Structure formats: structure tokens, C-alpha cells
Amino acid sequence: MSILADWEIKRLAEEEQMIEPFADHLVSKEHKRKILSYGLGSYGYDIRLSPEQCLIFGNVQSGDCDPKNFDPEILRPTELLKDKRGEYFLLPPYGYCLGVAMERLKLPRDITVVAVGKSTYARSGIMVNITPAEACMSNDTDILAKTGWKKLKDVIIGEEVLTFNPVTKQAEYKPVQRKQEYYYNGELLHFHGKYVDQLVTPDHKMWTAKRAMRVEADGHGWSTKQKDICRKKQNSWDFNFLRADEIHDQWNYYLNRDVSWIGKQMPETFTIGKHVFPAEFWLRFLGAWMGDGSAYASTNGNYVVKLAVVTKEQKRIYFRWILENLGITFREGSRGFSFNSKDVVQYLAPYKGAHNKHIPNEIKQLNSDALKFVIDGMMHSDGNLETSTYVSVSERLVDDFQEICLKAGYNCTKWSQCKSIFNSEPTTMHQARYSTANITPSKLTPGKNFSKIPYAGMVYDITVDNHVFYSRRNGRASWTGNCWEGYLTLEINNCTPLFNRIYANEGITQLLFYRGNPCEVSYQDRKGKYQDQPPEIVFSHV
Numbered sequence: 001m002s003i004l005a006d007w008e009i010k011r012l013a014e015e016e017q018m019i020e021p022f023a024d025h026l027v028s029k030e031h032k033r034k035i036l037s038y039g040l041g042s043y044g045y046d047i048r049l050s051p052e053q054c055l056i057f058g059n060v061q062s063g064d065c066d067p068k069n070f071d072p073e074i075l076r077p078t079e080l081l082k083d084k085r086g087e088y089f090l091l092p093p094y095g096y097c098l099g100v101a102m103e104r105l106k107l108p109r110d111i112t113v114v115a116v117g118k119s120t121y122a123r124s125g126i127m128v129n130i131t132p133a134e135a136c137m138s139n140d141t142d143i144l145a146k147t148g149w150k151k152l153k154d155v156i157i158g159e160e161v162l163t164f165n166p167v168t169k170q171a172e173y174k175p176v177q178r179k180q181e182y183y184y185n186g187e188l189l190h191f192h193g194k195y196v197d198q199l200v201t202p203d204h205k206m207w208t209a210k211r212a213m214r215v216e217a218d219g220h221g222w223s224t225k226q227k228d229i230c231r232k233k234q235n236s237w238d239f240n241f242l243r244a245d246e247i248h249d250q251w252n253y254y255l256n257r258d259v260s261w262i263g264k265q266m267p268e269t270f271t272i273g274k275h276v277f278p279a280e281f282w283l284r285f286l287g288a289w290m291g292d293g294s295a296y297a298s299t300n301g302n303y304v305v306k307l308a309v310v311t312k313e314q315k316r317i318y319f320r321w322i323l324e325n326l327g328i329t330f331r332e333g334s335r336g337f338s339f340n341s342k343d344v345v346q347y348l349a350p351y352k353g354a355h356n357k358h359i360p361n362e363i364k365q366l367n368s369d370a371l372k373f374v375i376d377g378m379m380h381s382d383g384n385l386e387t388s389t390y391v392s393v394s395e396r397l398v399d400d401f402q403e404i405c406l407k408a409g410y411n412c413t414k415w416s417q418c419k420s421i422f423n424s425e426p427t428t429m430h431q432a433r434y435s436t437a438n439i440t441p442s443k444l445t446p447g448k449n450f451s452k453i454p455y456a457g458m459v460y461d462i463t464v465d466n467h468v469f470y471s472r473r474n475g476r477a478s479w480t481g482n483c484w485e486g487y488l489t490l491e492i493n494n495c496t497p498l499f500n501r502i503y504a505n506e507g508i509t510q511l512l513f514y515r516g517n518p519c520e521v522s523y524q525d526r527k528g529k530y531q532d533q534p535p536e537i538v539f540s541h542v
Helices: 006-016 279-292 313-326 342-351 368-382 395-407
Strands: 026-030 033-040 045-057 075-077 081-083 086-091 096-105 111-117 126-130 142-145 148-151 160-165 170-192 197-200 205-216 233-237 240-243 253-255 269-272 275-278 293-297 303-308 331-333 336-340 389-392 411-419 427-435 442-444 450-464 468-473 476-481 487-494 500-503 507-515
Touching: 006 033, 006 507, 033 507, 045 086, 045 487, 045 500, 086 096, 096 507, 111 126, 148 395, 160 450, 197 468, 197 476, 253 476, 269 279, 269 342, 275 279, 275 313, 279 293, 279 303, 279 313, 279 368, 293 342, 303 342, 313 336, 313 368, 368 389, 368 395, 389 395, 395 411, 395 427, 450 468, 487 507
Parallel strands: none
Antiparallel strands: 026 033, 033 045, 045 075, 045 096, 045 507, 081 086, 086 500, 096 487, 111 507, 126 487, 142 148, 142 160, 142 468, 160 170, 160 468, 170 197, 170 450, 205 233, 205 240, 205 253, 205 476, 253 442, 269 275, 293 303, 303 336, 331 336, 389 427, 411 427, 468 476
16 A cells, blocks of 8 residues: 555546645645645645534533434534634633534545644644545436436536525525435435435435424514414424434424425517517417427428317317417317417427427426416316326426426426327326425324335435435425535544644645555445535534
């Protein structure tokens, strides 16, 4: 086994993102101020201490500290201080604290890391240790990308996917920053119900909350227990990240499904070539055409758009109403409606063909009011208005239907089944059923919504800026957290009887990288408990 030199560390950092962010030299001065150096050295790399979090073991007078059942309550946050020398945490005499590194590590299988203390800290009586530097969701998990639903395993870095902004409480598209995948052999935790389905590793970060029933107290705050008082009740959920194994088989946890979509403002009109159509009726037409429409150039040179209808008078009335309000000259016959327009045929060309039908991406980005017009048009073509179910041979179209229903604020689930239509060969039909009822978080109940499933195969996850993304499994969609990679938790010990400064944003410990033969069983393979650590302190767990 040999230690990596600076040029080897730099190559791995640039080609395999082994260290992010990466400084290709030792930085010892910033803003004309001397700092504890960080960055690339001759045979190692000095990482920095994050200013975001530092927890000190408090003055606990009773009980014990059990590494097998660690209680985070024995830790207390310490204030980030600042003077002309820099930002720092103050560690009390013989104190011990936990911090987190600013850099993220992603180690190749033939690389291992040893941490050694920086001499400046070592000579001041400070010792620094680090925990060891995994992906999370089953390989049949889907994710809602800007181009539509796709398998999580097929998402590429840089692709925009739907995320949830915890600050604005709104959905927004963000690019995938990183992608994680590895082979997992063990039990996955299953969270399932009428509207949700997630199959994840035990350490997966769930976006979850408990419900609080609150009773309004005349504008003077809230009270949960007030007898003989008739006041407005309100449910509330404070969503946050918790490990899957922390909530599995526990009471009163909920998963969020509400997309909270804003979208683009619907224009007053749509211009298609020389046509200027009222927005509402163009969107209704698109929805109807997706189910019962065709568009083609005939042999005589005419460009023909059709809406088929034979026996259903309700559908015929609806189609006639749309075409009249589009202001276009059309023909009505025994088999439906048709009109001539080269511009409309050319617009619809990418979406024609029974198995190719799908909703234009720019339409799916519109606000919920606009999407409801599209949904209404689709339901009056290939939809069952009594059961609120949409059916098509095009899986992509039904995926799009579910997407716009969710963005419109509806509940919607999707499934597929093999059917024989008009005595033909069995065909896979794709279906989605929606409800206009308000979307509320899905409750998880022990014995009903939890199970454990043996699993041997690849698992996947992504990293996005908001750390919450919209996932789907078995046609049931909900929000979930992502797993971050390799932000090391640092253990810092003050061995002196004096208060000692620990500087943030500056070098804290040196990492030495060793290359040997690739291991047969990696830390990742054996499901190491401290891998894929988030950019926050990770506590002891067994």
C-alpha cells in the first residue's frame, strides 16, 4: 500500500470528484488574514471545519453515555464567535465536541484514508478524530424529472427534477448534483398505503412529520387541551428529515404528497402558426386530442386534424363546443369532427401515434388552473367521468396525466394491466385515477403501512439542492429526502485545563490517502453505518 502524492490526489479530485470543493494548493491566507491552512499538501489534504454546527457534551451529572443507544440530548450547541482572527467555537477545559467537515469525500474502492492532527492544533492540546467516510432507494423507484417520470437509476447528473423547497413550501425544479448507486443485500423498509409507496434502506432520509391537533385560543397562541371550549381546530405538520429506521413501525408519522405547484401563468391566447386560439379552449382541445385525435397530411396534400366520436352524445357535444370556441372552421360527420390546418398538424406531429401520445413539456409547466383545462379535455375523451379514471395504451401519456393531476392539486395514482379490447389480442392498458379532494399527508400506522422486504440488488439515490425530491413507486407518489455523501463528522477533544479555540472555515485535520489492492468487501458493501453522511453531525448509532 502506497501513499498518494499531491498530483495523484489532484487527478482523483478532478476526474472522480474525490474531494469537493477542492483547493489545488495549501491556502494559508484569506482576505489578508492568516488562517490555519487547508487544501492540497505534498502527501495529503487538509479539510476544514464547517461553521454551521458544533455540539459540546454538556455538564450531565447523572446517567451514562451509551454508544449503543446514544441520546443526542446530552449535547448542546455552542455559539459561533468572531473577532479579528476569525470565526471560532470555544471548547471548555477537557471538553469534547462534535463538528462536521466542509468538504465531501467520494473514495474509490482502492483508496483508504487516515486522518492525522494538524500540528498547530496538536501543540495546543487539541486532538481531532473522524468517523468513516451509502444510496438508498430500490431500483423500481421513479422520479419526476422535467421531461416526465423516469427510473431513478436512469436519471443523469445535471438533469432537472422536481424538488420541494422547505423555505417557500413550494415545488421547484433543481438539477441533480450527484448520483449514488451500490449493491445492497439485506432488508429494505417498506412504507406503503393508498397513496404512498417507498422502499428504502434503513438509513434513508425520510421527509416526514407528526400531526399536531391545535385549538385556536382567541389569538393568544395555541392550546391542545382545552375542555368545554368550542374553537376552531387545525391540523399541522412540521416536516423534517428522519432516518427510515427511526420511524418504521412507529405511531403518528406522516408522508407528504402535496406538490404545491405554482407553475407558469397561463397566457390569454396560444399562437399556432397563423392561428390565435383562446388559451382555455386550446388546452381543452389538446387534452381531448390526446385521447381521440389524429393529425396527418393526406395524399391529396391536405393537412387534416380529427377528433373521433361515434356514439357518445356527451362527448360529441363537448368536442363541438371546443371547436366552436376555437373559432376554426370544422366538419362534423358520423365518426366525429375534422378540420384542415397545416400549422396545427405540424404542431401535433411529435405527439401523434397511439403509443407515442404525450403532453407537450411546455404545457406541463403551466399553473394549476391551466392544467385543469387539459385534464378536463382528456377526461372527456379517454376518461371515465363516473370513476374519474383515465385510460390509454400510451404509458407516457398516462404518466403525464398523473403529473398534471398532481400539479393541479389532485390525488392521483397510476397502474397498468393487460386487457383484451374488442376480442383482440391482450394489450397493456395504463390507467390513472384522480380525486379532487384536498391532498393531506398520508398517515403511517404500525401493522398496516409498514413492512420489511428482503432485497438483493442495486439501490439508487440522488443529491439535489433542496434535499427533498418527488418519487414514485407502484404508481404512488410522495416526497422523500435524499442521501448526501461523505461529509465527515469530526470528534474534537480539548486535552488542556484551558478554554481552546476551534476555528471554523479553516483547516482542522489532515487526510492521508493510501492506495492498495481493491478490497473484496468495501465499507459500502457491508452497509457501513456512517457512510453517505449529510452535511451535519451524525450521532453514534448501532
